Amino acid sequence: xxxxxxxxxxxxxxxxxxxxxxxxxxxxxxxxxxxxxxxxxxxxxxxxxxxxxxxxxxxxxxxxxxxxxxxxxxxxxxxxxxxxxxxxxxxxxxxxxxxxxxxxxxxxxxxxxxxxxxxxxxxxxxxxxxxxxxxxxxxxxxxxxxxxxxxxxxxxxxxxxxxxxxxxxxxxxxxxxxxxxxxxxxxxxxxxxxxxxxxxxxxxxxxxxxxxxxxxxxxxxxxxxxxxxx
Amino acid sequence: xxxxxxxxxxxxxxxxxxxxxxxxxxxxxxxxxxxxxxxxxxxxxxxxxxxxxxxxxxxxxxxxxxxxxxxxxxxxxxxxxxxxxxxxxxxxxxxxxxxxxxxxxxxxxxxxxxxxxxxxxxxxxxxxxxxxxxxxxxxxxxxxxxxxxxxxxxxxxxxxxxxxxxxxxxxxxxxxxxxxxxxxxxxxxxxxxxxxxxxxxxxxxxxxxxxxxxxxxxxxxxxxxxxxxx
Numbered sequence: 001x002x003x004x005x006x007x008x009x010x011x012x013x014x015x016x017x018x019x020x021x022x023x024x025x026x027x028x029x030x031x032x033x034x035x036x037x038x039x040x041x042x043x044x045x046x047x048x049x050x051x052x053x054x055x056x057x058x059x060x061x062x063x064x065x066x067x068x069x070x071x072x073x074x075x076x077x078x079x080x081x082x083x084x085x086x087x088x089x090x091x092x093x094x095x096x097x098x099x100x101x102x103x104x105x106x107x108x109x110x111x112x113x114x115x116x117x118x119x120x121x122x123x124x125x126x127x128x129x130x131x132x133x134x135x136x137x138x139x140x141x142x143x144x145x146x147x148x149x150x151x152x153x154x155x156x157x158x159x160x161x162x163x164x165x166x167x168x169x170x171x172x173x174x175x176x177x178x179x180x181x182x183x184x185x186x187x188x189x190x191x192x193x194x195x196x197x198x199x200x201x202x203x204x205x206x207x208x209x210x211x212x213x214x215x216x217x218x219x220x221x222x223x224x225x226x227x228x229x230x
Numbered sequence: 231x232x233x234x235x236x237x238x239x240x241x242x243x244x245x246x247x248x249x250x251x252x253x254x255x256x257x258x259x260x261x262x263x264x265x266x267x268x269x270x271x272x273x274x275x276x277x278x279x280x281x282x283x284x285x286x287x288x289x290x291x292x293x294x295x296x297x298x299x300x301x302x303x304x305x306x307x308x309x310x311x312x313x314x315x316x317x318x319x320x321x322x323x324x325x326x327x328x329x330x331x332x333x334x335x336x337x338x339x340x341x342x343x344x345x346x347x348x349x350x351x352x353x354x355x356x357x358x359x360x361x362x363x364x365x366x367x368x369x370x371x372x373x374x375x376x377x378x379x380x381x382x383x384x385x386x387x388x389x390x391x392x393x394x395x396x397x398x399x400x401x402x403x404x405x406x407x408x409x410x411x412x413x414x415x416x417x418x419x420x421x422x423x424x425x426x427x428x429x430x431x432x433x434x435x436x437x438x439x440x441x442x443x444x445x446x447x448x449x450x451x452x453x454x455x456x457x458x459x460x
Contacts, residue, residue, distance in 0.1 A: 008280055011239045011323060048312075050238055050321035056312040080310045080325050082278075082286040091280035093241060093323060095310050 010092035013060040014045035014128065016078065016135035017068065019103045020152045021115060023168045025139075027132055028106065029114040029124075030067055036088045037125035041114055043132070044068055045094065060097040069107055072099035073216050074151045078135050086127045094126070098135040100151035143169045145221040147188040150210050158197050158205040159183070187211075188219040240322035243290040244275035244358065246308065246365035247298065249333045250382045251345060253398045255369075257362055258336065259344040259354075260297055266318045267355035271344055273362070274298055275324065290327040299337050302329035303446050304381045308365050316357045324356070328365040330381035373399045375451040377418040380440050388427050388435040389413065417441075418449040 017028040029041040046063040053059040057075065064070055078096040086092055107113050116122065118136055121129060143149050149169045153162060163179050183189060189208040196204035247258040259271040276293040283289040287305065294300055308326040316322055337343050346352065348366055351359060373379045379399045383392060393409050413419060419438040426434035 009239070009241045009278060011241065048239060048321075048323075050314065054313055056310060056323065077309055079307055080286060080323075082325065083284055084280065091278075093278075093286065093310075093325065095312065095323070 008090060010087055010089055011048045012045055012087075012092065012094045013048060013056055013063055014043045014081075014094050014096045014126075014131060015060050015064050015075070016043060016096065016098040016132055017064065017070065017072070018098065018100050018118070018135070018139065018152075019106060019115065020165060020168055021103050021117075023164065025118045025136070025169060026103075026115045027118050027121070028068060029116055029122075031112060031114070032125070040125045041116070041122055042125050043096075043128045048095075056095040057097065060095070064099065068113060070099075070101060070105060072101050072151075074148075074218075075099045078131070078138060081127055081131055094131070096131045096135070098139065100139070100148065102152055102154045104154055140170060142218075147186050147210070147214055147219040150188065150214075153210075156192055156195065156207040156209045158207060160205065162189075162208070182221065185221055186219045188214045238320060240317055240319055241278045242275055242317075242322065242324045243278060243286055243293055244273045244311075244324050244326045244356075244361060245290050245294050245305070246273060246326065246328040246362055247294065247300065247302070248328065248330050248348070248365070248369065248382070249336060249345065250395060250398055251333050251347075253394065255348045255366070255399060256333075256345045257348050257351070257365075258298060259346055259352075261342060261344070262355070270355045271346070271352055272355050273326075273358045278325075286325040287327065290325070294329065298343060300329075300331060300335060302331050302381075304378075304448075305329045308361070308368060311357055311361060324361070326361045326365070328369065330369070330378065332382055332384045334384055370400060372448075377416050377440070377444055377449040380418065380444075386422055386425065386437040386439045388437060390435065392419075392438070412451065415451055416449045418444045 019026050019028065028044065030044050032038055032040050032042050044063055044067040048056060048059045053062060057077065061075055064072060075097050078098050081094045081096060082092065084091045106115060118132065121132060139148065143166060149165050150162065152165050152169070159180065162183070163174060163176065166179065167174055188211055190211045192207045192209055195207040197207055249256050249258065258274065260274050262268055262270050262272050274293055274297040278286060278289045283292060287307065291305055294302060305327050308328050311324045311326060312322070314321045336345060348362065351362060369378065373396060379395050380392065382395050382399070389410065392413070393404060393406065396409065397404055418441055420441045422437045422439055425437040427437055
């Protein structure tokens with residue numbers, strides 16, 4: 001049967017792994033250990049392995065685990081980046097994914113993981129810069145109406161800490177009352193009974209965690225007409 | 231250099247082409263002229279041609295033109311659908327796109343184009359049903375805050391006609407005052423001077439068209455914090 005060209009397209013996955021460090025979004029880059037662009041910093045990526053991967057999403061999770069040791073509870077397809085010019089090896093398709101993790105689960109820098117602020121990216125091979133920018137757009141717009149930024153938090157956090165995380169992602173301050181109302185609407189959190197954060201000047205703050213049903217999928221605000229068009 | 235498996239992945243594009251007929255969203259299906267699934271109705275699709283296509287988006291536009299004769303002013307990547315089981319020929323990647331066009335530009339049904347209501351889809355080969363459902367979700371959520379549904383209109387339309395188009399896409403009535411305010415915010419329309427729609431019982435209505443800068447790209451509502459979180 002005819003399969004023109006199918007055999008000459010390179011099919012890879014790339015992962016934009018984001019974290020917060022010092023209140024700034026950072027992206028994880030790895031030094032490439034082979035050509036092309038050997039020794040350049042680049043997104044974690046690799047070929048789809050048809051013998052073992054049941055989907056591109058499987059491939060992305062496998063690549064992330066193999067290259068960084070990380071299993072991200074949330075890994076979403078971003079978009080596919082394609083064409084004859086993006087990879088010197090030939091016409092290529094990269095199916096890009098993004099993930100958000102707390103800084104605490106990253107391995108140490110000296111294990112080859114480079115954690116770079118997204119607003120001071122070095123020059124990157126392939127079209128990785130464009131992939132990162134695309135991911136940042138997606139994360140910022142999605143954070144406006146979902147629980148997405150919670151994946152940047154550790155297991156437990158106070159509401160002021162969570163608000164600071166949202167503000168870091170969005171790059172601007174948020175009104176506290178509105179934020180609390182939206183968090184209630186999202187219904188994503190549960191108070192951890194008896195757990196308070198203390199040791200600060202002000203009174204102890206309640207600690208929260210993500211409810212079980214949202215640990216691998218987002219809570220979304222109602223995007224119905226009532227919220228946008230009326 | 232190692233390119234494990236790369237040569238055995240099938241790389242195609244599929245297009246979800248949507249239109250409005252009798253106030254209902256419809257999708258364009260074609261009868262497949264070859265195996266697998268010869269004679270089944272399916273989304274317009276085909277292989278990426280690395281000799282001529284500069285991107286998957288190019289491939290989607292080419293396939294759409296070759297198979298339906300249509301050039302859509304708006305064609306956006308939806309997502310990639312992947313895995314060993316979706317295509318009997320082997321491990322495959324379909325990069326799916328969606329487009330919205332006015333019914334008036336569709337060729338006649340007897341030219342092999344089948345225009346099917348999205349809520350009465352026949353059984354479809356591959357994972358095309360899931361691709362269509364994914365496209366509908368995207369179109370509906372994007373229509374809440376953008377000019378997207380305007381691509382379903384002809385060149386000129388009245389505001390009540392445009393509101394009816396939004397309502398058909400969203401599947402629910404919209405408050406007229408809110409709708410007019412959102413349309414103003416989107417800033418996507420210009421009145422066609424001297425053009426009024428008459429012949430109705432009520433007074434003649436102003437005709438509008440899409441402003442030039444939005445004919446190939448969306449106008450988006452401000453999704454900043456002011457609109458969502460404060």
